[in-house]
Amino acid sequence: MRSLRLNRIIPISVMLLTAYLIPVIQLPPYIMHVFILVIMWAYLSTAWNILGGTAGQLSLGHAAFFGIGAYTTYFLTVWFGLPPLMNLLISGLTASLLSVVIGYPCFRYGLRGVYFTLATIAFAEIMKDLFIYLRDLTGGSLGVWMPVLPEGITTLYFFGKEAYYYVMTTLYVVLVVIIGVMGRFREYLLAIREDEDVSASIGINVTRYKLLALMISSFFVGVGGAYYICYFRYINPYTAFGLDTSLQMALISIFGGMYSFWGPLIGSIILTPIGEYLRITLGGTYVGSHLLIYGLLLILIIRFLPKGIYSLLEPIYGRYLVRGG
Amino acid sequence: MALLEVRNLSKRFGGLWALKNVDLDVIDGEILGIIGPNGAGKTTLFNCISGYYKPDSGKVIFQSRDITGLPPFKIAQLGIARTFQQTKAFNNLTVLDNLRIAALYRGTSLDDVLEIIKLVGLEGRRDSLASSLTILERKRLELARALVIKPKLLLLDEVMAGLKPYEADELLDVILRINKSGVTIVIVEHVMRTIKKVCNRVIVLDFGVKIAEGRPEEVMKDEKVIKAYLGEEFAA
Numbered sequence: 324m325r326s327l328r329l330n331r332i333i334p335i336s337v338m339l340l341t342a343y344l345i346p347v348i349q350l351p352p353y354i355m356h357v358f359i360l361v362i363m364w365a366y367l368s369t370a371w372n373i374l375g376g377t378a379g380q381l382s383l384g385h386a387a388f389f390g391i392g393a394y395t396t397y398f399l400t401v402w403f404g405l406p407p408l409m410n411l412l413i414s415g416l417t418a419s420l421l422s423v424v425i426g427y428p429c430f431r432y433g434l435r436g437v438y439f440t441l442a443t444i445a446f447a448e449i450m451k452d453l454f455i456y457l458r459d460l461t462g463g464s465l466g467v468w469m470p471v472l473p474e475g476i477t478t479l480y481f482f483g484k485e486a487y488y489y490v491m492t493t494l495y496v497v498l499v500v501i502i503g504v505m506g507r508f509r510e511y512l513l514a515i516r517e518d519e520d521v522s523a524s525i526g527i528n529v530t531r532y533k534l535l536a537l538m539i540s541s542f543f544v545g546v547g548g549a550y551y552i553c554y555f556r557y558i559n560p561y562t563a564f565g566l567d568t569s570l571q572m573a574l575i576s577i578f579g580g581m582y583s584f585w586g587p588l589i590g591s592i593i594l595t596p597i598g599e600y601l602r603i604t605l606g607g608t609y610v611g612s613h614l615l616i617y618g619l620l621l622i623l624i625i626r627f628l629p630k631g632i633y634s635l636l637e638p639i640y641g642r643y644l645v646r647g648g
Numbered sequence: 649m650a651l652l653e654v655r656n657l658s659k660r661f662g663g664l665w666a667l668k669n670v671d672l673d674v675i676d677g678e679i680l681g682i683i684g685p686n687g688a689g690k691t692t693l694f695n696c697i698s699g700y701y702k703p704d705s706g707k708v709i710f711q712s713r714d715i716t717g718l719p720p721f722k723i724a725q726l727g728i729a730r731t732f733q734q735t736k737a738f739n740n741l742t743v744l745d746n747l748r749i750a751a752l753y754r755g756t757s758l759d760d761v762l763e764i765i766k767l768v769g770l771e772g773r774r775d776s777l778a779s780s781l782t783i784l785e786r787k788r789l790e791l792a793r794a795l796v797i798k799p800k801l802l803l804l805d806e807v808m809a810g811l812k813p814y815e816a817d818e819l820l821d822v823i824l825r826i827n828k829s830g831v832t833i834v835i836v837e838h839v840m841r842t843i844k845k846v847c848n849r850v851i852v853l854d855f856g857v858k859i860a861e862g863r864p865e866e867v868m869k870d871e872k873v874i875k876a877y878l879g880e881e882f883a884a
Binding site for chain 1: 698699700719720721722724725729730732736737738739740741748749750752753754793794796797
C-alpha cells in the first residue's frame, strides 16, 4: 500500500475540493440543507463506524452521546455564556466521558454481541427518560431552544446555509483525517472485530482498545450533536436520545458498507436524500412511512450485498481509495 | 530450571472437577507432552495457564512470576503463546494480514513474518483469505500466529488432530525445528504416535487428575494409564 500513497491522496483531494466548492454554485437553501444533512449523517455514521464497523461492536445507543453533546452545548451556551465553537469540543469530551459509564462495565465484564447492543439501547433510553423527567433542568419533553447570538464563527450562528455547510464539511474532514492516521490502533480494532480470543492471544488488550474505540467514536458523535443544536437551534429528548437517531447512524453505515472507510459516506449520500424526499412527500400523509421504505432497502442490502453498496464500487475504485476495514 | 510451574491447580465447572490439584513443571528447552482421554482436562489446563479461564485454586508461575488469573493478553505479552484446538483466525483477512497484525505487539519484522510463513509451509497461501484455508492450513496458521509473537513458551493444543499421518509428520518436523531455535513447547495430543516422536517427557491426565509422568515409553506401560485409555479389563 505504501507505493499507492499518491493514488490515495489525489482522489481524496479531488473529493475535498468538490465538497468545498459546492456552495459556490448558489443552490437554493433547501438543497443546501440537504447537502448539510448528507455530510452530517456521513460524519455521524463514520464516527459510529469506528466502534460499530471497524471494532465490530454493534451499538444502537449512540443517540446517548449525540444527545448529551447537543444538551451540553445548550447548557454551556445558555447558563455560562461560553462560545458555542468551544462548546463543540467540550460536548465531545462530555460524550466521551459518558461513554465510559456504559462502556467500561460492558467491556470489562465481557458483554459481547447482542447483549452489548441491548445494553446500549437501554442506556440511550435511560438518558432519554432522565432528560424528560428532569424538566426544570432540561426543559423536559418540550425541548430547548438555542438563543439568538451575534453571527460569527465563534457563536456558530449564521444567517445563510453555506457557512453551516463549511463547518460540517470541516468537521467531517477532521474526522476522516484522524481515522486516517490511526494506523496500528485501527488494525487492533479490526483484529478485535474478527476474533476477540485470537486478539488476546497475540497480546492485544481487548478491553482497553474497545473502550478507546467507544470513547473516540462517542467524542465525535457528541461533537455532531453539538453541531446539530447549533444548526437546528432546537432539540428535544426524543430526537436527541431516540432510537431513531441511533438506528440512523447504524443503518447508513451498514447500507454503505460498515467494513469500509467510505461506506458511511456512500450510505449517507444515497439514504439521506431518499429519506428527506420520502419525508416531505409522504411524511405529512403517512407518518413514518419513510421508515418503512428504509427498512425495505436495508433488508434488500443485507440479503444481496452484505458488505453494503461499497462492495459494488470496490472492484472499480478499491485501489484508489483507502483499503476497506 | 523450571520455566513454568503449575501448583495445586484446580478448576471446577459446576460439580465437575475439570482439574484437581494438578502439579507440574515445564523445564526450559524441553518438549513436554500432555495426554489423556477425552475430557481429561487437557484443554482446561491450557486455558488456565494462558488466562482464558480463572482457576478456582492453585498457582501458575512463569519465570518465577505468579501469573495466576492474569488476563490472556498480559500472559501473551509475557511470552506464552497458545494455539486453539478449534482453529480460530481473522477470517476476513489474508494469511499475511493475520500474521502482520499478530506481529504488531512484539514488533516482529516483516522479514521474520515471511520467514515464519515459509517455516510452517504457507508461502503459497500468503495472500489467501484465512476463511479459505483447509484444516491443515488453518492449523499451520495457528502455529505461525503463535510463533510471530516470539514466545518463550509455546502451548500447542492438538495441532495434529485430524491430520493424515504424512501431514502430521511434516508438522512434527516444524515443531522440532521451533524447539531447536530455543522455544520451550508443551503439546497436548490425542495421538500417542506423535507424542512418542517428539516429547522428552509426558504427563498423563485423567478426569482432571495427573495419573502419570515420565518418559513416553515408561508412561505407556503404566498400569493406570492403560486403565484410563483402554478400561479396567486391559490392565495387567
